[in-house]
Amino acid sequence: MKIAILGSGVIGVTSAYYLAEAGHEVVVVDRQPGPALETSFANAGEVSPGYASPWAGPGVPLKAVKWVTMRHGPLVVRPKLSPAMWIWIAQMLRNCTSARYALNKSRMVRLAEYSRDVLRALRAETGIAYDERTQGTLQLFRTQAQVDGAAGDIAVLKDYGVPFEVLDPAGCTVAEPALAAVREKIRGGLRLPGDETGDCQMFTTRLAGLAAALGVTFRYGVDIQGLTTEGDRIAAIATAGGPVTADAYVVALGSYSPLLLKPIGLSLPVYPVKGYSITLPVTQAAAAPVSTVMDETYKVAITRLGERIRVGGTAELSGYDLALRNARQATLVHSASDLFPQGGDFAQASFWCGLRPMTPDGTPVIGATRYRNLHLNTGHGTLGWTMACGSGRVLADLISGKTPDIDTSDLGIARYR
Template sequence: MRVVVLGSGVIGVASAWYLAQEGHEVVVVDRQPEPAMETSFANAGQISPGYSAPWAAPGVPLKAIKWMMQDLAPLRVKPSLDPVMLGWLARMLGNCTQKAYARNKARMLRIAEYSRDCLIELRQETGIEYDNRAKGLIQLFRSEKQLAASADDIRILESCGVRYESLNVDQILQHEPALQHVRDKLVGGLRLPGDETGDCFMFTQRLAERCRELGVEFRFNTHIHKLQVEQDKITGVETDAGLVRGDAYLVAMGSYSPELLSPLGIKAPIYPVKGFSLTIPITDASRAPESTVMDETYKVAVSRLGDRIRVGGTAELTGFDLSTPDSRRANVEFVVNDLFPGSGDPSSVELWTGLRPMTPDGTPILGRTSYQGLYLNTGHGTLGWTMSMGSARYISDIICGKTPAIDTEGLAISRYNR
């Protein structure tokens, strides 16, 4: 079978890998000159199944209002009458109940835990290196209120069989000794020992090379215009380099997926949530993180990637605007300087911004569509790196007619039609 994969981020490349492993002829199409040049380029570096949770949660509407008043707010919403954004926000607010949160988090954990296992298997099989560390993630609490609120997440972790450790400050310092310089700012933490860190860009580039060895064809610098349809069947992809035909078509275009699907009447509720990251060369390793810490107050992650620190976080709802205002840089810069002062060279900071394809319930959209031959692997939000390998293996099984290793409940786009 000939499968056309649209998108060469980590999701698309990982999908191509599994499909090629099954013996299929695979063509990957992307407008960029090489893999992982957009959302996969400089994310926070977390492979964090244990931290997988929807943004739509009880109490978030009130928190969002408070964040609007803060200088270092985790979330900013640009006032707009954009009906797409307003519709997406309405759906997200509809998921801010305890019942919806528990359901959506369980779905996300199902994919993320499976994905981590797939990544470990791939690493053992190929020996691929990507500045990876398997030392867990620590969610840092600066207040007793945050510590108490973590009980709800712990109950869900327990119900899904996810390992965790509740830590006092001394125990946090055993895993992250550099935090001893700021121990008075912490009250406790939640450690997820199964979580990892790694450079998503490096991983995707190296996996793409292995895909080429299996015969995968990459067509870069190729703009995708539309899907060609005859009755209820996809018959090709129209690009600026001509028509690309296959037997099956996989959309893995992140935030740009809805634009391609909408003319077919497929309404994928994915909205671009802009995030920011800083990459800082380490100058004093004793003051740098050992793995990843997530500052629960500012929703910013600080990760160790080889001889660099990656700081990522914050969110803006501003459509497809890729500008990098100084106010958002200040947010992530503050956290790394507050928790790990003196760890890196501030004069050599690299700033990046990207669009995370977020669904209103947090769960990605995986599986078949109503059109014959058309499949989706998109909408992973902030967890594309975390869920990449599991999502790719899952969709490869679906395309190949196999029964996936995890439950399919609630993962397809059909969940929005109920």
């Protein structure tokens, strides 16, 4: 079967690889000149099944009020006139109940754990390298209230069988030796040893090379204008260079997926949540993080990627605005320099932002639509890198008529009907 994939981020490329491995003829279409040049380009670098949790949960509305008033707060809201923003916020607030949190969490953990296992298998089979490390994630608490508040998260981790370690300040410095220099700022930590790190853009670029070796065609620099329909099927992708036709189509355009789908009558509740990062060279290896440290106070992830440090954070609701705002850079620098002041050269930091495609329930949308040859793989939010390999493998199985290794009955767009 010939399959056209719209989007060459980490989700589109993993989909292409597993579909080609299943024997399909695959073409990937993207407006960028290469793979992983938008949201997958400079994310926080975490492959974190242990943090596979929906943003919507009990207590989040009250926390959000506090976050938007903090100087270095993790949440920024720039109100827009667009109804899409307010509808999405209302849908997310509906998911801020204990029952919905538990349901959404179960979906996300299932996919995230599976995806990490698929990534490990891929690494073993191909030898793909991407500045990966398998040394876990440390959630760092600066206050006793944060230590006490972790009890709820720990209970959830126990329920889902996710390995974890509760650490005192001394234990935190064992996991991340550079933190010994700032031990007085630490009250404790929660370590997730099963988590990994790696450069998502490097991984996606190298996987695209492996996919090309399997016969995948990548058509870069193609402006996608829309989808052409014929009854209950997609007939072609309309592009500036003419139509692209296939037997089946996969939309993996992240935050731009709903814009493409709306004209053909599909309502996809995905909204862009802007995130920022800085990347800086390591100056003193012993003073830099070993893996990922999640600064709970500012919701900032500080990750070691080879001889670089990636610092990522902030959830900004501002539509499709890609402006780089200095205040957000200041927050990232503040968190990282406070914990690892001698670890990297902050004067050489590069600043970046990307649009995370968030669903109101946190779970991505994977699978069929009411158009019999149109499939979705989008809406992964902050966990696109974490869930990419599992999502691509699941989608390939579904399109190939195989039964996936995990339950996918609640991952599709039908759950929003």
